[in-house]
Amino acid sequence: MLHLRVISPPEYTDALVRMLEADPGVTHLTVAPGIALEPAGDLVQADVAREGANKVIADVKSLGIVEHGGITLGPVTTVLSDAADRAERATPGDPTDTVVWEQLLKETHEESTLNVTFLAFLTIACLLAAIGVSTNSPVTVVGAMVVGPEFGPLAALSVALVRRNWRLARRSVIALAIAFPLAMTITLAATLVWERFGWITTERVIDAHNVDFIYQVGPFSLVVALLAGAAGMLSLVTAKSAALIGVFISVTTVPAAGYAVVAAAIGQWHRAFESAGQLAVNLLGIVVAGVVVLELRPRAGEESGPVGRFQRAIGMRTPLDR
Template sequence: MIQRFRQFVHPPTASEREKIVAEISDSAAPDFDFFLLVVLSCSIATMGLITNSPAVIIGAMLVAPLMSPIIGLGLASITGKGKLAESALEALAMGAGLAILLSMIMTMVNRALPFVAMYELPNEVLARTHPSPIDLVIALAGGLAAAYAMTRPNMSAALPGVAIATALMPPLCTVGIGIALGNRSVAGGALLLFTTNAITIAFAAALIFFLQGFSSSRKRSENRKIPPSLMISAALTIVLLVPLSYYSLRFFNEANENRQINDIVSAEVGQLNAELVELNVQRTTDGLNMIITVRTNTPLRYNQVTDLQKEVATALQQPVTLKVNQVLAEQFDPLVPPTFTPTTQFTPTLTLTPTATLTSTPVPTATLTFTPTPGLAEAIIGTMPPLKLYQSPGGPVIGNITRGQSLYLLGEREEYEGVVWVNVMDTEGRVGWVPELYMYSITATPEE
């Protein structure tokens, strides 16, 4: 079989093999040019990952300084050149360490300034934290293509595409980002991806060089046995399938659970005549922490949110902590013109009238201080941004307050983060808290 392959592909001559070995040895050496390309490629890849830019990351892949040492290791395992193996291994180890260190520093600097606010991990970072057997197949095909192209001078145009397919620098930079952020799962997953790519590419390169007639012996036999080094690299590649399969299974189960959570939350939110916009789930030892954003044309009440939390926890059969962000929106249908109804006008319930609790002595109609007893107040905020009604000082939003809306002061005051909050009740009976500085107290006077 090996003989038929060599007859079909026409292996390089002895002089061509020597030239190929010399070129790979030069490119795999840990010299100034190599480390300069590592620094530049790492800088490009790290910035691309932080800014979540695929185009920038592809630019870093094209530089591909780590491909040469890995190909050199594959060649050294077949030819038995100890000096080449030592040089390539040193370049790979030092280059990988330099890339991780540089990406850590760049991430820490970005967090301290920051140039780009990282409120959550970018998708390009997350994409390199869940390696699977598919990544091994990609690395195997890419390594075969890279090694074969290096033995064929007229096929050098294929190398840039191989560099993009078998990405080496972005996973290393993801390791540095994960370490800088203190996220071990990100760093571990990306390190496994880099290890998979490196070992698989080295094995693929060794296989191609063996089939092309490279050998450590000057007497080259057409029917020689497979060298032990090639069998060892093949065994390492097969062993990598174990952690890759584990990561794939865990990721599949997590994705399936996320889909179930999304379906349940969407259905429960729909029961409230609202629409689920965004769902953020964090898994803890105590259960699930959810932050959901819903779009609705009617503000949700506190009891509706608590009922929603209970229904979701019951459906998922595990404890759930829920926070709801509301986006108030009015929906228009071009086929159904809006119809004005009296409900859009002010009703007599908003008219201030004397009550039994008001005094008959004329007093100034406005005062900037609150009395400890319940009273009447009016919102004095402008239209942008609208004032919110909060469940507690600085807590979740439970409704909006318009300019001039009447509120009942319930007499309680609290200070939170340097701001004085007052307990109020609006005309719909909702009880909540608002900053005191937006309130204008009203004391009604009898008509003369």
């Protein structure tokens, strides 16, 4: 379940409470009049079945509370309550398969922000990838994959396309369009210094066969990107952080950027272009897969989705049959 916390101006509280009481997916409803100081108002709290969260949030927002109060929504890890069980049974859908859009939009909005931290992580990741390529070290390349923060804007772009949120889409594209060239430029400067010192040579990079997978574009390049993008989006909407780490290690976005820089620095332009192609394939595949996953998953408050209809078609029992 999710915990809903609303700071409501007193003139809105009665309507808010009646609305929440009438929703079968809301339970543990409490009201503390006049307890909120900034913004001033009443504190209204409740637990909400995840399946019905979108409807509840939309109803609360329709009162204008966002402009004059505040809404906070967060996960509840453990609930021991018959009332909570009844609320979940009364709400169509499956909590595991539910996408709570306001929660997802907020999370991806933060992850798609172009700031110093994002640029720093991406630059460090590209530098690690360049070192991995130069030293023929797959372990270092994997480290670059894990450090890279690029999945955040890619996931945000998928969400933005599904929700037609063009402001979020623009924010994500700007983050990627600025951060990658800047990180690659810094990596190029570092690579030229390493080459001058003799740490990087053409022969060393050409003979680095343990990292050939970074620039060699093949059918599985797109397949891996699609699978990784799907797993990444599933991990976001189900809060499976361990799965997200696996996604980072699966795709060669940052390593491809690093390899392109190293190859360009030593004049291996065909490998640089191949690496750039690998980067483009991975970026596109992740976004496409994210969109497909979001389109297939039922939304909170919906009675069914493509998955639910498929379950019924093959005779599986769904949460609606409880």
